[in-house]
Amino acid sequence: MWSLTGDEHKVGRSRCDRPTFFVRVSISSGASSSKPRTTGHGSSTPARSWNRSGRPNVQSIHPGRIDRVITDAWARKNSGVGHYNHGDVVLRRSRRGLAVTWVQATRVVRDDEYGLLLWLPVGSGFGCRADDQGQATREEPIDVVVARPLVAGEWKDNSVLIWNPAGAAHSLWWFFHAKRFTGWYVNLEIRGPRWSDGQRCGIDVADMGLDVVVDPDRTWCWKDEDDFAAFTDAPGYWTAAQAVAARAEGRSVIALAEEGRFPFDGTYCDFVPDPTWSLPELPTGWDLPPT
DSSP, X not given: OOXXXXXXXXXXXXXXXXXXXXXXXXXXXXXXXXXXXXOSSXXXXXOSOOOSSOOOSEEEEETTEEEXXXXXXXHHHHHTOOOOOTTOEEEEEEEETTEEEEEEEEEEEEEETTEEEEEEOTTOEEEEEBOTTOOBOOSOOHHHHHHSOEEEEEOOSOEEEEEEETTOSEEEEEEEETTEEEEEEEEEEEEOOOXXXXXXXXXXXXXXXXXXXXXXXXXXXXXXXXHHHHHTTOTTSOOHHHHHHHHHHHHHHHHHHHHTOTTSSSTTTTOOOOTTOOOOOOOTTTTSOOO
C-alpha cells in the first residue's frame, strides 16, 4: 500500500479541502514555461507545446486496466475524431474500465496540438453514479460503483476552466466562484482517446484518485491520499506502478506552482467565457455505455 514519507504532503496549510464539485444530484430515470496566451473571450494564441518530457501523448482505457500507451495523433486517426471547434459541447467522461462514473458537459474554448481547453460553468449538465439519497459516488469497490445508477443533475457552486494538456497525465482546473478566481486543482488522471458516435463526442479519463490543490498564493497540498492508498491495486483501479507514476506527475506540476510558471503565472485567472454561449447540457444518450 502506498504511503508518503516526510512532510511534502502539507505545504502552507493545516488541512486540504477538496473544492466542491462532486455534488448532490437530482435523480432522473435515465513543464516548460511555454503557454497559450488569452486574447479575448476564451480565444488564445498558443506558444510552443507544453510537453515537458516528450512522452507519448495519451493512454487508452481498457476494461480493468489502464496500460496501453498511444499518441494523440494515433487516437485521432483511429477514432476518426479530429480537433473540436470553438463552442462545441464535449462530454468529459470518467471511467473505471468500461464503467462510466461521471460525465461533465463542457464547451470548447480551444483545441489544438497543445491541448484541449474546456469551460464548465455552474448549471452545466453533470451526471454521476449516486446512491438513492442522491449522493455522488467516490472511490468504492468496483462492484459497488457499477451497481449504482448514472443520474443526471447540474454542476454546482464553482465554474471551472479545464486544461487538458497534450502529453500530460493530469488536467489543470481553474476554479471560479461568482466570477472570482479562487484557485487551481490538479486532477491526476490517465487520458483515453477522444471519441464520437455521430451524435455525441468527448474525451475519456481514468481518475487516479490523488489530486493537488493550489491556492491563489501558490501554497499547495496533496488531496485524497487515504483513498489513493486504499484503492491502489484494487480491482478496477490503478496499479502500484501507476500510483508511483501519478505521484511523480503531481510533483512535476507542484514544481511549476512553486516556481510561479505556467499555468500558475496568472494565465486565465481573469478568464471570461464567450457571452453568446448557452449552458452546455447532457445530450440524449449521455449515459449509454462506451462502445
